[in-house]
Amino acid sequence: MKDMSIENMPELPFDVTESLNQLRVSLGFSGENIKTIEITSSTPNEGKSFVAMNLWKMMADVGNRVLLIDCDLRNSEMRSKWGLQTNEELVGIVHFLAAKADVYDIVYKTNIANGYIIPVAACVPNPTILLEGKRFGELLEVCKSQFDYILLDTPALGSVVDALKIATYCDGSLLVIRSGETPRKMVENSVSLLNRTETPLLGVVLNRADTSKRGNNYYYNHYYRYGYHGEYYGNNGNKKPK
Numbered sequence: 001m002k003d004m005s006i007e008n009m010p011e012l013p014f015d016v017t018e019s020l021n022q023l024r025v026s027l028g029f030s031g032e033n034i035k036t037i038e039i040t041s042s043t044p045n046e047g048k049s050f051v052a053m054n055l056w057k058m059m060a061d062v063g064n065r066v067l068l069i070d071c072d073l074r075n076s077e078m079r080s081k082w083g084l085q086t087n088e089e090l091v092g093i094v095h096f097l098a099a100k101a102d103v104y105d106i107v108y109k110t111n112i113a114n115g116y117i118i119p120v121a122a123c124v125p126n127p128t129i130l131l132e133g134k135r136f137g138e139l140l141e142v143c144k145s146q147f148d149y150i151l152l153d154t155p156a157l158g159s160v161v162d163a164l165k166i167a168t169y170c171d172g173s174l175l176v177i178r179s180g181e182t183p184r185k186m187v188e189n190s191v192s193l194l195n196r197t198e199t200p201l202l203g204v205v206l207n208r209a210d211t212s213k214r215g216n217n218y219y220y221n222h223y224y225r226y227g228y229h230g231e232y233y234g235n236n237g238n239k240k241p242k
């Protein structure tokens with residue numbers, strides 16, 4: 001298997017680590033059948049890749065064999081942001097979907113023990129047709145037999161159809177919300193879009209929350225996962241994001 005190193009993975013503050021840890025543990029209670037998890041958001045820049053990457057590392061650190069698939073096929077910044085380096089020829093998910101590579105050509109073992117990555121390698125302007133082919137589902141089926149968890153970092157739901165399509169292949173999705181930025185209507189729209197798929201919305205992650213308004217409770221810092229299965233955004237109209 002090819003190797004890849006991640007050169008730029010900053011240490012997280014204790015409180016952020018704790019909150020992500022809560023998210024990791026909570027996902028573990030989602031059920032044994034929840035292995036492929038899409039991470040998406042309503043708009044760009046809400047922190048999907050940040051959450052995906054750090055959750056991936058945390059899952060790997062506790063001994064899960066975990067695969068992160070970069071599914072931002074149009075505009076992946078993972079390689080530059082996280083300093084992904086390999087001495088091998090870089091081939092990724094686009095090559096696989098276009099039938100130019102096999103599964104084993106695109107999975108990289110990283111310098112994070114138990115952590116594996118499928119990069120994008122080459123962006124494409126219109127990947128919808130690639131996502132609609134049968135190879136995406138086949139990829140996940142093969143990977144499911146090899147890994148404990150597979151996290152899929154996707155584009156925002158509001159921009160392109162990709163994330164919704166990808167959700168249909170996954171066992172569950174997580175919706176990242178940038179605290180104080182994403183309009184409530186957009187969040188509601190994302191929830192209803194995701195609910196139209198048969199894939200359960202496992203929960204939402206409130207990213208970059210202003211902790212000063214929540215007292216000194218560390219667990220509210222940066223990440224806070226509201227209830228599972230739309231409990232927070234569900235049919236109970238009284239429960240809305242602040």
Ligand SMILES: Nc1ncnc2c1ncn2[C@@H]1O[C@H](COP(=O)(O)OP(=O)(O)OP(=O)(O)O)[C@@H](O)[C@H]1O
Pocket residue numbers: 041043044045046047048049050051072154155156207208222
């Ligand atoms: N909780 C956080 N604390 C500090 N920085 C953060 C946090 N969440 C995100 N960021 C930073 O904000 C920027 C945007 O985050 P990120 O790239 O993860 O967003 P995204 O939703 O994946 O964006 P895109 O829609 O472009 O893919 C990045 O520079 C990231 O490092």
Ligand SMILES: [Mg+2]
Pocket residue numbers: 048049050072153154
């Ligand atoms: Mg991203």
